[in-house]
Amino acid sequence: MNYVGFYWTLPVLWADFRELPSDPDEAAKVSKTIRYQVARVRRWVKNDKGHLLSEVVAMDHRPDRGSDAIEGDIRKALAKAKKLNAQLVLVDFSLAFGWRPHGPLFALIGDESKFICLPPEPETIDGKSWDPIEHFRTWRKTDADYQVAKEDLKTTALSTISSLKAEGATYAGIAAHLNEIGLKTVNGLAWKAENVRKFMAQQ
Secondary structure, eight states, X not given: OEEEEEEEEOOBGGGTBOOOOSSHHHHHHHOHHHHHHHHHHHHHHHHTTOEEEEEEEEEOSOSSXXXXXXXXXXXXXXXXXHHTTOEEEEEOTHHHXXXXXXXXXXXXXXXXXXXXXXXXXXXXXXXEEXXXXXXXXXXXXXXXXXXXXXXXXXXXXXXXXXXXXXXXXXXXXXXHHHHHTTOOOTTSOOOOHHHHHHHHHTO
C-alpha cells in the first residue's frame, strides 16, 4: 500500500516558534511534535510493509487550536495522495487527549475514504521513549505559567510606558528605553514605536 504522511503543529509565540521548514526531516529538527509524528508514521508504514511516497508538513497560525490556516497544506496532501493512489496517514492526538479534533483538517478529509488516523502512542526518538501525552501535559503547564507571566509583563509595560509618556517621551524613545532595560513585548519581540502605540491603544 502507498501512503502520504501529514504532520502539523501549532506555533508557540512565547518561544518565538512561528515558522517551520517544509522538508519533514528539517522540520523534525526544530519541532519535537513534528519529529514524533514523522517517527510514528514512518514506523507504522514500515510495519505495514507499505511505501511512504510523500510527506507534507504544516504549521497552523493560532497557538491554541487548529484553524483553517493550514487548509492549503491539507489540500496539497490530499492531492498528492490522489495522484499517487495512496492513503493519507496522520496522528490524531484527540484519540488520547479527549481534545477536539482539528476541525478544518477533518472537515476536509472526513469525507475521504483514503486516510488513516493513528493513535498517539509512545515512540522511540533519539534512542529514548517519548510519550506525547506526557509532553503535552508538561507543555500545558508551561503555557499556563507563561499566561500568568504575560499578564505580569503587561502590567509592568503599561506602568513603564505610562510614566514615560507622562514625562513627554516619544513612542520611539519609549521603545528604546524598554529594549534597553530588557523588557520584551508579550510575544517576546523587541519594542518599536509602532507596537508601543498599538499597545497603549489597546489598554
